[in-house]
Structures are given as structure tokens and as C-alpha cells.
Amino acid sequence: MNGGNARFSSLEVAFRTGTDRISRMENFRPLIFSETKETLAAALEAQGEKAFRAAQILDWIYKKRASSFEEMTNLPAGTRARLAEIYDFAPAELVAKSEQAGDATEKFLLRMRDGALVECVVLRAPQENAAEARSRKTVCISTQVGCAQGCRFCASGLSGWKRNLDAGEIVAQLMFVCRECADKGTRETGFTDFDNIVVMGMGEPLMNCEATMRALRIANAPWGLGVGARRITISTSGVVPKIRELADDPMQFRLAISLHGATDEVRSRIMPVNRKYPLAQLIPAAKEFSEKHGRMITLEFILIEDVNDSLEQARKLAEIARELHAHVNLIPYNAVEGLPWKRPSGNRQMQFLKVLQERRVPATLRREKGAGIDAACGQLRLRNIDKETA
Numbered sequence: 281m282n283g284g285n286a287r288f289s290s291l292e293v294a295f296r297t298g299t300d301r302i303s304r305m306e307n308f309r310p311l312i313f314s315e316t317k318e319t320l321a322a323a324l325e326a327q328g329e330k331a332f333r334a335a336q337i338l339d340w341i342y343k344k345r346a347s348s349f350e351e352m353t354n355l356p357a358g359t360r361a362r363l364a365e366i367y368d369f370a371p372a373e374l375v376a377k378s379e380q381a382g383d384a385t386e387k388f389l390l391r392m393r394d395g396a397l398v399e400c401v402v403l404r405a406p407q408e409n410a411a412e413a414r415s416r417k418t419v420c421i422s423t424q425v426g427c428a429q430g431c432r433f434c435a436s437g438l439s440g441w442k443r444n445l446d447a448g449e450i451v452a453q454l455m456f457v458c459r460e461c462a463d464k465g466t467r468e469t470g471f472t473d474f475d476n477i478v479v480m481g482m483g484e485p486l487m488n489c490e491a492t493m494r495a496l497r498i499a500n501a502p503w504g505l506g507v508g509a510r511r512i513t514i515s516t517s518g519v520v521p522k523i524r525e526l527a528d529d530p531m532q533f534r535l536a537i538s539l540h541g542a543t544d545e546v547r548s549r550i551m552p553v554n555r556k557y558p559l560a561q562l563i564p565a566a567k568e569f570s571e572k573h574g575r576m577i578t579l580e581f582i583l584i585e586d587v588n589d590s591l592e593q594a595r596k597l598a599e600i601a602r603e604l605h606a607h608v609n610l611i612p613y614n615a616v617e618g619l620p621w622k623r624p625s626g627n628r629q630m631q632f633l634k635v636l637q638e639r640r641v642p643a644t645l646r647r648e649k650g651a652g653i654d655a656a657c658g659q660l661r662l663r664n665i666d667k668e669t670a
């Protein structure tokens with residue numbers, strides 16, 4: 281995601297040993313994080329175990345934050361041993377962490393068991409008043425290794441699509457962040473360590489819909505991480521049939537659409553998905569979603585100099601936003617090494633915003649602290665792959 285301005289410390293660079301070469305996933309045991317209460321109960325019964333143990337196990341994982349079956353002391357030793365044979369508990373290791381002094385963004389590069397590199401990011405909103413016990417935390421997760429959508433401006437798509445993450449690997453990113461960034465005391469009380477989840481990391485979630493939705497249900501479930509559905513946002517480049525499916529899903533997750541072009545001409549130039557699902561299909565699908573869910577959707581619009589930052593684009597964007605009753609999130613483009621695109625001047629960004637405001641479109645312009653090289657989605661991974669293959 282377009283998260284902030286983060287870099288490695290030299291110490292962290294020293295232990296960058298990850299490779300992105302992928303071995304076969306079939307060689308690995310399933311992750312315990314893939315299981316829902318129902319599937320775990322069924323799996324236990326199939327092993328001759330008591331189904332009620334599922335609730336105990338999930339309580340250990342998501343409330344007590346156990347990191348092995350060994351810790352689950354109210355389970356018989358034989359059950360613990362059997363679970364450890366069936367499931368894997370250690371889905372990922374930290375390859376690199378990037379942060380910058382004074383920056384509210386921390387970015388983690390994780391290596392999955394097969395060697396695949398995946399990013400997740402934690403963004404801290406500053407405390408609004410001193411009485412607040414802690415800052416608000418948003419965690420941004422990835423759903424695929426690479427991305428097949430091929431948006432021209434995006435680092436995630438540059439080296440293509442490698443594979444989908446499974447539900448356990450998506451949940452594991454959240455668990456990793458819980459552990460890594462836990463505020464003092466939260467582990468004991470069992471509260472969630474973050475307030476919002478955004479599915480805006482590497483990959484297109486709606487091209488890996490089943491695993492993503494399963495992971496988000498686990499994040500949302502009271503026996504899981506208990507994050508309210510309205511605090512969970514799925515971002516998509518515009519996979520129309522899946523948006524329509526989501527519109528009918530009873531879960532109240534929020535939707536953000538990466539628009540980035542207010543006409544087919546501009547959008548198709550930078551987002552190949554628009555040739556398959558042009559605006560005439562995307563806009564009605566987005567409308568159906570927001571009407572069925574009774575919630576505003578967000579239109580994300582990266583501002584790229586001389587590509588989509590004309591005031592004519594701003595006027596067209598305002599029309600679309602008004603039709604959809606959508607909120608617009610303007611994001612100054614983060615430069616990607618090897619790509620020619622640039623962010624417009626601050627003045628141009630403000631002019632663009634003003635056009636929206638004049639038309640009473642609720643809009644925000646995300647203020648970035650700089651054009652950090654690792655800031656946008658997929659960039660941290662890309663840099664590591666480049667280093668390793670150089």
C-alpha cells in the first residue's frame with residue numbers, strides 16, 4: 281500500500297537473506313490459522329478428538345496468543361502432540377523491517393515457508409488527545425505474492441504474479457503484527473492490537489477471493505481477532521463480477537475502488553483491468569455494492585503527473601463520485617524505482633482537490649512525508665528481489 285516513508289536500518293539489512301524462489305506449497309502442513317471454528321471442529325472429530333476442543337484451541341491462539349500447541353495446557357498431551365503433527369504454527373519469518381525515525385509507518389517483509397516474500401504494513405494515527413491510551417493502528421495486509429493485474433505504476437505487478445496466499449498466510453500477517461507491535465498489556469487482556477484492517481498490500485484480493493474472505497471472517501469472528509467488519513476495508517482494482525458477488529455477501533466489509541482514471545481512455549492506459557471491465561461496468565457494480573450495504577464506498581485516486589492530474593479528470597472524477605455518493609481519497613503517487621511516473625506538485629494536488637470540494641464531493645488528500653523509495657505497495661519486496669538476483 282501507499283503507506284509512508286520507510287527505510288531499512290543497516291542492522292536489518294544485514295539479515296536480509298530471503299529468496300523469492302518458491303517451492304511447492306503441497307510440501308507443507310496446513311496452517312492452524314486457516315481454520316474456522318467449524319472447520320477445526322470437523323477436523324478434530326475426524327481425528328477422534330472432541331469437537332469442543334476447537335473453542336479451547338482458538339481461545340489459545342487468538343485470545344491468549346499462544347505460539348505453540350505445547351502451551352495449550354488444558355488440552356491432553358496426546359491431543360497437543362497430534363495437533364503439532366497435523367498443523368504448522370510458524371508460517372512466516374521476518375526478513376526485513378523498515379521504519380524511519382519519527383515516521384508513523386512500519387513495514388515488514390515476511391518470508392513464507394516456501395520462500396515467497398510478502399509485505400505487511402502498520403500505520404499509526406497520531407493520538408488525537410492526551411487522554412487516549414494509545415494511538416490508532418491500521419494494519420495493511422497482502423493477499424497474493426506479486427500481482428497479475430499489471431497496473432503500470434505499481435511495484436507489486438512489476439515482477440508478475442507468483443501465487444495466491446492461503447487464508448492462513450493472510451491471517452498469519454495479522455498475528456505477526458499483533459505479536460510484533462503489541463502494546464503493553466494487550467496480550468494479557470486479549471484485546472485486539474489494531475483498530476482497522478485494510479487489504480491494500482500486495483496483490484488483488486478479488487482475484488484470490490475465497491482465501492481473502494475466509495481470512496477476513498477469521499479476523500472478524502468473536503472467537504478470532506474480533507475486528508468489526510466495518511473496520512475492515514477491501515481494496516480492488518475493479519474486478520466487476522467479484523464486486524457484484526461481494527455486494528450480496530452478508531459480511532459488512534467496506535470497499536475501496538482504485539479508480540486512478542476518471543475516463544476509460546486514461547484508466548485503460550495505466551490499468552489493463554479497465555479494458556476487461558470498463559467504467560460503464562465498474563460504476564454500476566460499485567453502485568450496487570454501496571446500495572446493498574448502505575455504506576459509502578471510497579474511490580482511491582493516485583495523482584500522477586501529466587497522466588491523470590488534469591482538472592478535466594478532477595471534474596469527471598467529481599461526477600463519478602457524486603453518482604456513487606462516494607468518498608474520494610487522493611494519494612500523491614510514490615515514485616517506484618525503474619518507473620518514469622512522478623507525483624504532481626503540491627500546488628497541482630491542491631487544485632485537483634479544490635475541484636472536488638467545489639462540487640461538494642467528500643475528499644481527502646493524503647499528506648505524504650516524502651517519496652520514500654520503499655513506501656508504496658510491493659516496493660519493499662521488489663528491492664529485496666533485485667538485491668538477491670543482482
Ligand code: SAH
Pocket residue numbers: 281282433434435479480481482483484485515516517537538580582611612613614615616656657
Ligand atoms: N490490488 C488492490 C489492492 C492493493 S494496491 C488495488 O489495486 O486496489 C493498494 C493501493 O495502492 C491501490 O490503490 C494502488 O493503486 C495503490 N498504489 C500502488 N502503487 C502505488 C504507488 N507507487 N504510489 C501510490 N499508490 C500506489
Ligand code: SF4
Pocket residue numbers: 427428429430431434435436437481482483484517538657
Ligand atoms: Fe495489483 Fe493493485 Fe498493484 Fe494493480 S495496484 S498491480 S491491482 S496490487
